[in-house]
Every structure is written in structure tokens, then in C-alpha cells.
Amino acid sequence: MRVAVSGVIVLAVAALPACASKENTAPKPAPSAEAPVTETSAAPVASVAPAAPDKPKDDGPRLYVKSRFAWVHPQPGSEGWIGYLWSGASVKLKQAEPVVGPGCSKWVAIEPRGYVCADGERATLDPKDPAYQVLAKYAPRLDTAWPHDYGESRGLIRYKTIPTPEEQRRREWDLVDHMKEVQAALEGKPRDASLEGVDLTPAPSTPIELGELPGTAREPRNRLLPTSTVAWIAQTHAEGRDWLLSADMMWAPKDRVMVYPKVTFHGVELGKGVQLPLAFFRGEDRDKFERKADGSFVPAGDKFLRLSYVQLTGKSEDKDGETYLETRDGGRWVKKKEAVVPEPSSTTPWGAPVGGADTKDAPAGRRTWIEASVWKGWLVAFEGTKPVYATMISPGRGGTPVRGKTPLETASTPTGSFKITGKFATATMVAPHEYIHSDVPWTQNFSGPHALHGAYWHDNWGNRMSAGCVNVSPIDGKWLFEFTEPELPPGWHGVRWRPSEEPATTFIVHD
Template sequence: MRLALRRVLLPLVLLSTGCASDPPPPRPGPVAAPENAGAAVLPARAEPTSGARVAIDAGADAEAPVAKDAKGARPRLGSIGYTTWIVSDKLAKNRIGQVRPGTTIPLRSEAPVELPRRSDHGRCKSGRLYEVEPRGYVCEDDTVTRDLEGPLFRALAFAAPREGARPYDYAFTTRAPMYGKLPTEKEQRRAERRMWPIEKLAKVRRSTDGHEDLDELTPPKPTGPMPDFLAQNPELPLPIGRREGLVRKEIPYGSMLSFSHSFDAGGRTFLLSPDLTLVPADRVRPFRPSSFRGVPIDEAHPLPLGWFRKKPRPRYRRDERGSFVETGEPWAPRTFVGLTGKKVEHDGDLFWETREPGPIYARARDVSIVREPEEMPDVVAPDEKWIDVSLGGGTLTLFEGKRAVYSTLMSPGAGGVTQDPKMKTEELVRAALTPLGRYRIAVKYRATQLTDEATPDPTSFWISDVPWVQYFRNPFAIHAAYWHEDFGSPKSGGCINLSPEDAMHVFGWTEPHVPEGWASVEARRDALGTWIVIRK
């Protein structure tokens, strides 16, 4: 079943389940965009990595000390709720980024700016805004903290994302409670009495839509001791904007969970999610990391080169009669080979000469060729960065002018190669197609939740903490896919799927740059996003 992306332009939420890949069996998911999206989306919450794990408390006295960074040089402001917005001016009208709960952003001064007139408060009801680095303001509201050692911020910081391509561990869920406290055995039995018995979960059907390509039946094991804040109090702190209760909500079958830690409590392993809930490990199927990544284009690996995609492909050599025969040592899926640029036609087949000694040949229909463009796209300046995407070839290549610097495989929409560049967004979404055309990166998120619900706290379906998201045309984005590694083949609901390693590399290379402590950033007129050129 293909993931159907409803065209829903919802304010304040990042929508893109449909981009993620083919749908989970229980419900197809869509994509939607929030306000200020322009050509792309600005979701209500983004889930990024970020700065020092100290912070400040909305209810604290105005004279309370401000959190400092590791060197004590700069004051910092912390987030404890959804959503901490970064705005462009004191009227707080234009949202230009976000701060993730449990992380901090550097301030330009310790004291907030006070707006004297209530009519000037705009979206910031307190009338007090902190000026943040390198630009913009954050309202002093209940999502920020000035308490350096407050239990809520410390817990959120403990569950904050780590450095690297996978900021969290991830799992496919078979339906599970998200506990707001460390439950007793009796509470567990009561909360889970209508769910599948643990011993039968291995028999629950596996998804055939691509969302379980990398998951495993063995539950996650404990990776460390119980967090100190749980050992002292079985009740988990409640982030601003989240619901209370023994079971704060259930994560449905088909949704995907991110978790920072796993530990044993009473003989059962629990997973700590970033929103400070506990999920039983025996009710999820963890995703193993993909090892796939692309290749830098340099003297060791110049263009042209050829990528092999889903299947092993034979190597060929020429015999004494000039015929092409298989060597018996095929190229593995998702590998590449350097090409000399020479082609030979034989018996109706075309072969590329590779740089492997012999010489060794690759059959043209087995490889996706990446080469220097004969002409630059007319929208791109001579030395400007741009991204070339070939839907038919399943490749994504980074260029600086005509010079390629990196190449990899990507997964476009599961509907195949888009034929009409004038297709409307609704048509693309229905057909799970990736749009053709030229676009600039408009909004970037270090990581974010993908859902079709107009809330930062969905209940029906969501994909947690998808890393390295870059929107170029609402609702389409480049992003990591941690649930499959079928890169090079059509797979998504319309977005461009990359491996986490590749997505992180591309994210760091493109503009606009995401400043320290920011979860997301929107392109501006004086800091335009990188061009992406999508062709057949």
C-alpha cells in the first residue's frame, strides 16, 4: 500500500508522513505545512541536536542568574516545552526558527528586552524577549527556563539528541503505552490488558510497505542504569504542552519511536523517549543502523562513475573473440565503480569501460551514470552550490559550479519517475511522485516529528525525530530514512530519502546554515537556500 499524502496545509506542525516512505498498514499518512512556509514548510516543532545542557525557568525571578555555556562566556536560554519559537523582531510576528526542549541557545545579553506598550506584545504575551545569537528573539514564556538545575530541564537534557547521523535509537512499534511514570507490575497489567500478549508479538504481521526493512524482532536491551531522576521519583517530569497521566498516550501500531536510553526496572526493559515517557522495550522492534553512504568526488574517485542499485550486477570482460562474458564476481547492491568514459556497443547491448584493471566492463542498463553536466542550470551562478537529483537514476550529486563534490543514491517517490513538471501538488501527493523542477532549500530541521495531525502531540500516527530534514517545495523535503536502506529505488511518498549518514552530510553542506542551539532555520532574502534541480 502506498503512503497517500493528503494535501493538508496545517499551521504550526511539520507534516510529512507521506514523504517518509510507503505507509504503515493502519493508516496512510500525509504531509502538511505550517505558517510562514512560503515554498516549503515551517513545522510547529523540530527535533534537533544542539548546545549546552544547561538552562533557565519561566517562573523564576527576573533577577535570577542566567545559564552560562561551558566556558562561562555567554549566557544561555533553555527550552522546556513545545514550541519555543525564535522570532525575527520584537513584535514576534515572523517565526524564523525553533529551540528544542532540553537544549539551550546562546543569548546576546542576560536581561530580556521589555516592551513598554501592551499593543506591541504581539505573540509574546509577557512583553519580554531575549535577544539570541546570531539574530532574533525568544519570548519569555512558559516554554523557556531560567532554572539552571530544575528537574524538568535536567530530565529533558538527559534525553536530548546525541551527536552524529542518528541522534537517537529508533524502533517500529506494535502498539505500546507511553508511561508518565515508572509503572508498577499491577499498573502495567491494567494498562496493557487489551494489547497483544508479549509472547505473541512475534506473530504480529510485519509491515510490507518498507517501514520494517531494517527492524529486528529482538527487543532493545538495557544500555545503562536507570536515570537518577527516576530513581529518586518514579513520576517523570511533564514537559510544557504535554498531557498528564499514568499512560500519557499510546503509540499505535506502525508509528515509529525515538529513544535516548534503555534500562532495566523490575526485570523489564524500558525505553526513555525525548518527551519523557517510558515505553516497554518488548513492545517494539528496533531498527538497526544502515551502513550505506555515498562517496566524495575527488582525485581518487573522479567522474564519471556508475552506481549499482537494488540487485547485484555482473562484471564483464572481453574474451579473445571480443564478446562480453561475465567474470562471476558481481558488484554488490548499492556500490559504485569509476568509469573511463569509454563505451562499447556489442550485440545490441551497451557497455561502459570501468577503471578496474582488465579492463572490466559494466552493462549500461545495470548502472546509473553520474557525470559532469554539459551545461549549468540557468538559475545557478558559475561557482554556486547546487544539488542534482536524477529520479530515473536514483542518484543525488552535490556540485559547486560544474565540479562535483559528493554523490550518492537516494529514494524518490514510490510512484516512479515523474513525467509532467507541471503536476499540481495534490496530484503528486496522490501518486507518490517527487516534483520535477528547480527549487531552493527553504526550511531546515536538525530532526523533526513527521505526522498528519495538526498538533505537536499527535495520537494517531507519527514518525519520531526524522533527522536532517530540508524542505524545498511544500510538502516535499530531503530527509534521512532510518527505516530502510533501499536507496536508489522509488520508495517514499514523494520526498527524497537518504541514508542518515548522507542526509547529515548534505544538511551540513547546504545553505542556510543552522546556527548553534537552533533546532530549525528558515532561509532569508540575505541568506538564500541552496538550489536543488530535480530531473527525470
């Protein structure tokens, strides 16, 4: 497992076999989630082409990034890295004048810490640099839960420039037959299996000019195997075909990508309006029950919608071998076995009572911690003694680790108490045999190759789906990414925890 970018040895820990595996991707994405029954929400609709980039803040000299990885070092030329910047981003300088150091003639100090090589290849001090201007226009949309649009490869070739028809025929051995199937589908005839889920609506004809980009703006990958995933930021029509501009500035034929529906499920912030206990509903709609005078429970005739939630009163009753939970939905009840009910610990990792007063043993920082259950499929986030967020997760298919085998062997999720050791706004995950999850959002390392991250390729929350990582929806992923410690500095794309200098969120994972 590796991230296919030169030098990303340690970062690869964020995106290893625990996260990327062929089995992660469902052939048919599930329908988008219903909104929770106690609230309504609407996911933003991604535009076909991005809006013009925001102008960099006029707050003094800045560094402008032209690479998918511009490493932030603690000192000029030091071997270790403490974070990285991303193509199209800019960050304020701490001092305007660069310094000479090992491996680079222009080391610049950036806010809030560290040094980056401004050699003109990976980063520049020139805001008018043509490559930077292009990359800024097509940078990830980090202000939304979905930095890109996403889909599944039907087996595609990637191109650095939009190819001529002759080049397409040369590199795509089945192009003639494939385009016949595309034309038939456009004429309303039954679709070939290879076109199931493919969006054949015309792309805009507005040209997209990339110009000359540095090699570090792209990943060295010329194809994506079937069922690998694709992330793109724009699309256009050229050379008789529709094209997607991938996250790493490569061109992919739109007619070879199955589009994933937006995953709109999300958990709930806990506060005055919503409190634990509550129940989520996974898999399918679940019957509501009413309690009769004789103590029996019968279906009420309506249902709790799949992926919705309801608050509970805390009262339960056993009847005829079933446990029923009373909800705050008009006195309706639900079978406990048909609900995902977060049941977090009664004490914090440092021994304070949850919901009570903190103790003198509380750690530094915001005292953030997260608790997750692998087998029950829930997660609760805390700030100090207060629960602040609850949702459903999709952990490893193999559940919890088996004695004598590694979690990677069994696709299980490690259990124990961990720290969030790295945060990456997007990270491409590469499994054996070149199976790819492109630009996975909101990735947070917690144990070796295992991470807590957003998953755009399924909508099966509360069930075990991954090769060992903890999947959350993109909306939940963004919320958790912004909640946890260490904080990602403004303008940065990735950050590593510095144990001697800052707190990190504790992540407790159990069965």
C-alpha cells in the same frame, strides 16, 4: 498531515503526506549496506544510554531550552518565526537583559539573530533548572548521523512515567498473552510474529529519573499504531519490564518495538581521489564482466557488491543489445542497466560550465546546488561549478508527477528548480490515520509538503520508496544538511530561509 505540536502550522510543511506514509516502512529492514569498494567506513555504534551532556560553553549568558519547540521570532512578540530551538539545547545571548513584549515578559535576544521567550516553561535563563538538566542529558545526538535509535511499533502504548504492572494491564488489553509470548521467546521457543525483530536482550537496570518536565517537552500522543516508527535515546529495566525512553521523553515497552538495523550506506565525496563518472549498485550484487579479444563480454566470476560504487573510465560499448561501461576496477565492465550512473547537467543553474570557470552571473553565497534524478535514483551536490558529492536516493514510489493529479495523489516527487526553504535537524512526520515517522533526521523543505530528508526505516537506495519526498541515508542526510544553505545557526534546531537576507541552495529535480 500535521506535526502534532501546538502552533506548528508552518513547520508541518516540512513533514506532510509527501514524507510519511504507511507504505514507507518495510516489514523487514534490509541488511545494512556494504562499504563502497574503493573505501572502507564504519558507522558509530549507538550506546544504550547517552553519555553525560556537554557543559554549556562558558562564553557569557545563555538561554536553556526545555521544549521541543522554542520559537525564534524576528522581533519580540512578532507573529512569524525564523527558526526554533529544541529541548536540551542552549544558545548564547546577544544581550543579557530580557525585554518585555507581546505575549511574554522575558523576551531575550539570541545569537546570531532573533528573540525567544524565556518564560521558564519553554526556555529559561537558569542553567541549573532541573528539567533542563534532564533534557540536556537525553537530547538528540546531533554530532552523529543517527540522533536517536530507531525501530518500528508493533502497536504500543506510551506512558509519561514507567507504569506499575496494574496500570500496564489496564491500558494494554493483550498484555497477559503478549508477555507469555515474550517469556516463550526468552526460553528459546519459536517467536510469535509480533516479536519478529524485537530486541529481547536485557536493558540496564540503572534507574532513569526524569522528574517533573514541562508539557511542551512531550508530544500529545499516547499510542503508536503498528508500523509507525519509534525514536528513543535510552533504555532501562523497571516494573518487571524493559522500557525505551522516547525522543520526546515518553516511555515505550521495548518488547513492542522491532529494532531497525543502522543504515550505514552513504555516497562519496568527490575530489582528488574520486571523480565522476562513477556507478553505484542498487538492489543486489551485480556481475563484473571482462571483454574478450573478439569484443564479446563474459562474466568475470566476481561481483560488485550491493550499495557499493566504482569509478568509470567514461568508455562504453554496445554488444548484443546491452550497453557495457568500463570501470577503473582492473578493466572490469558492468552492464549499464544494472548500475546507477549519475549524469548531471553540463552547466550550472546560472549558465556556467560545470568543471570550468564561473561567470559574473554567479549568485551570492557559496553557490551551492543539488541535482537529482527521480527515475534513475541519483543525486549530485555542487559548490559553484564543482561537483562535490554523489549518492543514491529513494524518491517517490509514483515517480514523477502525472498531468491532472497532484504529487500527493500519486506519491510522486515534484520536478523543477526549487530552493531549500527550511531545515530541521529532526521532525516528526504525521500522515492520515495517525501513522507516524518519529523524529526524522536532517529534513530540508524544497516544495510545499515535500522534503529532502534522512530515512532510517529502509535501506533500498536507488529505488523509489517514499510518498513523494526524496529519501537519503542518514549519513548522506547529515552531510547534505551541513552542506546546504541557509546555514543552521549554532544551538538552533530549525531555521527558515529569509529570501531577502541570505542565499539558499538550489535543488533541481528531474526525471
